[in-house]
Amino acid sequence: MRSSAWTWGASAALLVALPLVFRSGFAMSLFCQAGIVAIFALSYNMLLGQTGLLSFGHAVYYGLGALFTIHALNFAAAGWHLPVTLMPLVGAIAGLAFGIVLGYITTRRAGTTFAMISLGVGEMVAACSLMFPGFFGGEAGISANRTLGEPFLGITFGPQIQMYYLVAAWLLLATAAMYALTRTPLGRMANAVRDNPQRAQFVGYDPQWVRFMMVALSGFFAGLAGGLAALNYEIVSSESLSAYTSGLVLLATYLGGIRVFAGPIAGAIAVTLMQTVLASLTTAWPFYFGLVFLATVLFVPGGIAGIVLLHKRLWEMRLARRAAPVYARMALPVALVLVAGVLMVEMAYRASAGVSLRLAGWLLDTRSTGTWIAVVASFVAACLLCRWAWRGARPRWAEVSAAIGDAR
Amino acid sequence: MTPAALELRGVEKRFGATEIVRGVDLRVEKGERHALIGPNGAGKSVLFNLISALFPLTSGSIELHGERISGRRAHEVNRRGLSRSFQVTNLFHQLTVFENLRCALLWTLGYRYAFWRRVERLADVNARARQVLDEIGLAARADVPAGILSYAEQRALEIGITIAGGADVILLDEPTAGMSRTETEAAVELIRRISQGRTLLIVEHDMSVVFGLADRISVLVYGRIIASGTPPEIRANEKVREAYLGAAAHA
Numbered sequence: 001m002r003s004s005a006w007t008w009g010a011s012a013a014l015l016v017a018l019p020l021v022f023r024s025g026f027a028m029s030l031f032c033q034a035g036i037v038a039i040f041a042l043s044y045n046m047l048l049g050q051t052g053l054l055s056f057g058h059a060v061y062y063g064l065g066a067l068f069t070i071h072a073l074n075f076a077a078a079g080w081h082l083p084v085t086l087m088p089l090v091g092a093i094a095g096l097a098f099g100i101v102l103g104y105i106t107t108r109r110a111g112t113t114f115a116m117i118s119l120g121v122g123e124m125v126a127a128c129s130l131m132f133p134g135f136f137g138g139e140a141g142i143s144a145n146r147t148l149g150e151p152f153l154g155i156t157f158g159p160q161i162q163m164y165y166l167v168a169a170w171l172l173l174a175t176a177a178m179y180a181l182t183r184t185p186l187g188r189m190a191n192a193v194r195d196n197p198q199r200a201q202f203v204g205y206d207p208q209w210v211r212f213m214m215v216a217l218s219g220f221f222a223g224l225a226g227g228l229a230a231l232n233y234e235i236v237s238s239e240s241l242s243a244y245t246s247g248l249v250l251l252a253t254y255l256g257g258i259r260v261f262a263g264p265i266a267g268a269i270a271v272t273l274m275q276t277v278l279a280s281l282t283t284a285w286p287f288y289f290g291l292v293f294l295a296t297v298l299f300v301p302g303g304i305a306g307i308v309l310l311h312k313r314l315w316e317m318r319l320a321r322r323a324a325p326v327y328a329r330m331a332l333p334v335a336l337v338l339v340a341g342v343l344m345v346e347m348a349y350r351a352s353a354g355v356s357l358r359l360a361g362w363l364l365d366t367r368s369t370g371t372w373i374a375v376v377a378s379f380v381a382a383c384l385l386c387r388w389a390w391r392g393a394r395p396r397w398a399e400v401s402a403a404i405g406d407a408r
Numbered sequence: 409m410t411p412a413a414l415e416l417r418g419v420e421k422r423f424g425a426t427e428i429v430r431g432v433d434l435r436v437e438k439g440e441r442h443a444l445i446g447p448n449g450a451g452k453s454v455l456f457n458l459i460s461a462l463f464p465l466t467s468g469s470i471e472l473h474g475e476r477i478s479g480r481r482a483h484e485v486n487r488r489g490l491s492r493s494f495q496v497t498n499l500f501h502q503l504t505v506f507e508n509l510r511c512a513l514l515w516t517l518g519y520r521y522a523f524w525r526r527v528e529r530l531a532d533v534n535a536r537a538r539q540v541l542d543e544i545g546l547a548a549r550a551d552v553p554a555g556i557l558s559y560a561e562q563r564a565l566e567i568g569i570t571i572a573g574g575a576d577v578i579l580l581d582e583p584t585a586g587m588s589r590t591e592t593e594a595a596v597e598l599i600r601r602i603s604q605g606r607t608l609l610i611v612e613h614d615m616s617v618v619f620g621l622a623d624r625i626s627v628l629v630y631g632r633i634i635a636s637g638t639p640p641e642i643r644a645n646e647k648v649r650e651a652y653l654g655a656a657a658h659a
Contacts, residue, residue, distance in 0.1 A: 185514045185530075186523040188503075192511045195500040201482040202460065202492055203573060204515030213521055 008176070015168040019161050026276075028160040029232075034272040035167040036228045039174045041253045041264035043221035048250070049258030050182065051214045052194030054115045055106075057122025058222060058249050063241020064098050064125070065091030065223025067136060069230035073144040084146055084157050088170055088227030095223015096216060103215030107208055110197060114211075122246055129238035141237030144230070157231070167228055174221055179261055181217065190214050251293050257303025266304040284349045288342075313404055323400045326393045333386035340379035347375060411474025413438045413577050413607035414459065414490075419468035419478075421451075421458055421631075428454045430631035431468070436577075436624075441608045443618045446628035447651075452611045453495055455628065456581050459609075460492045461485040472577060487515065491575030495582045495611075497562045501555030505546050505565055508554050509537040512572040536572065544568040544598060560591045564598070571602045578603065580610040584617055596621060619643070627651070 018031060040062055047053040069091040076082045082090070106117045129136035136142075147158045155162055181187045189210050193200045197207035230236050239245060248271065256267020274292070278285040300306055314320050343357075343364075350357050351366035358364075365371050414436040421429040428451045436442045444452050457463045459470055461482040470478040477485045500508050513533045519525065527533065541547045544564045549557065554565060567583060583599060584592040596617055599610070612618050618625060619639045626636040629651045635642060642648055 180526070181523055183526050183528065184523045185519040185525060185527060186521045188507065188511055188527055189514065189521070191503055191507075192500045195502050196498060198462070198482075199494075199498045199500060199569070200511075202486050203512045203569065204483055204486045206481070206483045209521065213523070217523065 008172075011175075012172055015172060018168075019164055025160060028164055030272060030276050032160065032164055032167045032232050033276070034269050035164075035171045036225050036232060037249070037252060037268035037272055038265045039171055039228070040222055040225035040249050041256065041268045042175060042178050042261075043218045043225065044249045044253045045258055045261075045264045046178065046181070046190075046214055046218035046221070048253055049263070050187065050194065051190040051211055053107075053110065053211060053215070054118075054250075055215075055246070056115055056119040056243065056250070057106075057125075057246050058118075058218075059241050059243070059245035060102065060122050060125045061095040061099055061219040061222035062226040062229070062245060062249070063129075063236070063238075065095040065226030066230040066236040066240050067142070067226075068094035068223075069227035070137075070142050070144045070234075070236045071135075073146060073148070073230065074142075077145060077148045083152070084148070084231065085155075085166060087231060088224050091227020091230065092220050092224035095226065096220040098223075099216035099219020103212050103219065107211040107215055110207070110211065119243075122241075122243055126238065126242050129241060137237055139238055141235045143235040146231050146234055163232055167232065170224065170228055174224055175265070178221060182261060186210065186213060251289070255293060255296050255303055257305030259302060260305035260309065263303050263305030266308075270304060282346065282349075284345050287345060310404075314400070317404065319400050319403055322396070322403075326397050326400070329389050329393045330386075333382065333389045336382035337379070337386050340375065340382045343375050344379050347372070410438070411471065412436055413440070413473060414609065415471040415474075416455075416459070417469050417471075419455070419458060419470060420466045421454055421463065422466045428631055429458065432628070432631070432633055434626055434633060434636070436607060436609055438607055439605065441603055441610070441621055441623045443622035443625045444609060444611045444628055445613075445615075445618055445625060450628045451631045452628055453581060456492065456579055456609075456611060460490065460579060486573075486575070489575045490577045490579070491570045491573055492579035493566045493570040493581055493583060495585060497559075497566050499554040499562060499565060499569070502553055504551050504553055505557070506537060506541065506550040508565060509540050509568055509572050510534070512569040513537055516573040516575075540568050540572045543571075543602065545594075560587055560595075563587065563591075563595065567595070567598060567602065575606075577607045577609070580608065580612075582611055582613060584612065584614055592617065 019028065022028075022031075040058075043061075044055070044058050047055050047058070069087055072080070072082060072087060072090040073084075076084070076087075102121050106114060106121055109117065130138060146163070147156045157163055157166065189200065189205050192203075193205070193207045193210045200207050200210070226240065229240065252267040252271040253264045254267070255270055256265065257263030271289075274285060274289050278288065282288070296303055302309070311320075314323055347357050347364060347366050354367075356363055356365050356367075364375070412435045414434070416432050416434040419429055419432040419434075420427070432455060444455070446452055454463070458465055458478075461477065461480055461484070465478050468478070469476055472485070472488055472490055475488065477488060477490070480488075500511060503511065510527060510533055513536055514520075514527075517530070517533055517536070519530065519533070538547075541550055544567060546561060546564060546568070549561060554562065557565065563583060563586075567580070570578060570580065580599065584595045587595060592614065599608070600621065610618075610621070612621075622639060624636065624638055625642045626633050627642065627645075627648050628634075634651060635645045635648050637645070
């Protein structure tokens, strides 16, 4: 109890302090984006990690939440009395309402069938956005202005920092609520249904109803995230409820780790960094994003949270010293693979554009066969080196993981 | 005549053209320990799945305390007071032992789908879960995920989940399968204790368990009950010897 109170206090303090350290406008919009994606990814994990439901259409609730909020914002500009602070609740209630309606359809079945139905429903709603541009805004989107009415205590939501604190407050509230939900009868039965729906029936629960309630409630939080996005960007287009956005939240959630409650927050931060920082460095960023996701699925199914937990356990069990040689041995080979890999991708990208790669004073000619042979050969060599190093390190790593396993 | 705890009338089950259960009539009285025996493939597990509504019947009817339950869904049958264990261990494998038991209690103690109450604060649920934990001898393993328990421990937890909710009719499907002699003795002791004051229907291959535990025995062969009676009656029954015990002795 005390340690959890400490965690919440520290999180709140961190959220308050962040803008005092990072003052740039870029950092501010980055934080806002990460906070919104964090709520969205946490809501997605209510389905994926907690209930075992793989949805390909979660953006529907996010996008509809955003749409209803942006319309509410425009109504408010026309004279409705609704404070901007509470506006995300409009999105949340829209998300809940559509969660109830669409959840009733999608949760008739679980497993692959659920995934397919969620994809179908997602496509249907996305199609509506192009069929009814009046409400959905189409590709151009609907815009609004969040600075309306008289300033309240000097708050107009004009400056990005005020928007940041709004996102931070809702993030904290929503996270606390979603965390509390995991420790309620419904939350626990969602886990039970994930593990074994048949057995859940034989302790008196209807797995279909448990799934339905989780979809509806996760729609609420996805809608909340959408509402905040509407306020933050002041525009909502058809992209926000598209399969692209549904895919993005899946990737962020899985990348962060679906077995740990806070995992999706880490995933949201990682994805936001890739979308902004990495995107400012290279136009090939979606390719790297794909690679990172692939590597996560293949090598670290526990995601970022899984890695953190593993190392926490290594540290607590005083195994860090035994694991250290493995890291020392693998560091250089892995770095070489990464460098050679990135070099290859960047050269390929530039070759298609017919330009050469300029790198810290070097000029790599993307049309010369010799350069290509050298780069590909160094990539292959790095891979072989990595494999060789891992062969040597594996017995020790097996020892360490066995020691962790035994302790359980 | 007071209604039986469990009454099957003309129960049939066909999978495609194959008839597995071919007209079973079975009456289990309140408070009785009733064993269902029969050679492999006789349809015992299928019959269990029919009673617990995992499969729909092809024809016939099943009544629980005089109320028809055939045609209802599994969770509805469970809510009416019938609980079962599985032959192949069937747990919430990522949840801890304690959490498994807690989940088995939430519905019967009336918490349904509540998402506004904290499970840590449900005193009745936690006290009862701890009590069952002691009963099945897993108190020391409370915080271990069910998936990494030993086989015998998983079987004990399987029984724990089945009885936790306080159902008055309990179906156990081969509870001692794959256990060593000592483990079996402990399991039988546990079953004897937990079935006190309840109705028990048990499928079991171990004859010493069956004859030591059951008040009545029914013998199922090729989807039909060929005999039903007290252990001495069954032991003396010529048809049973021929169809079942003889075959088992030769096997």
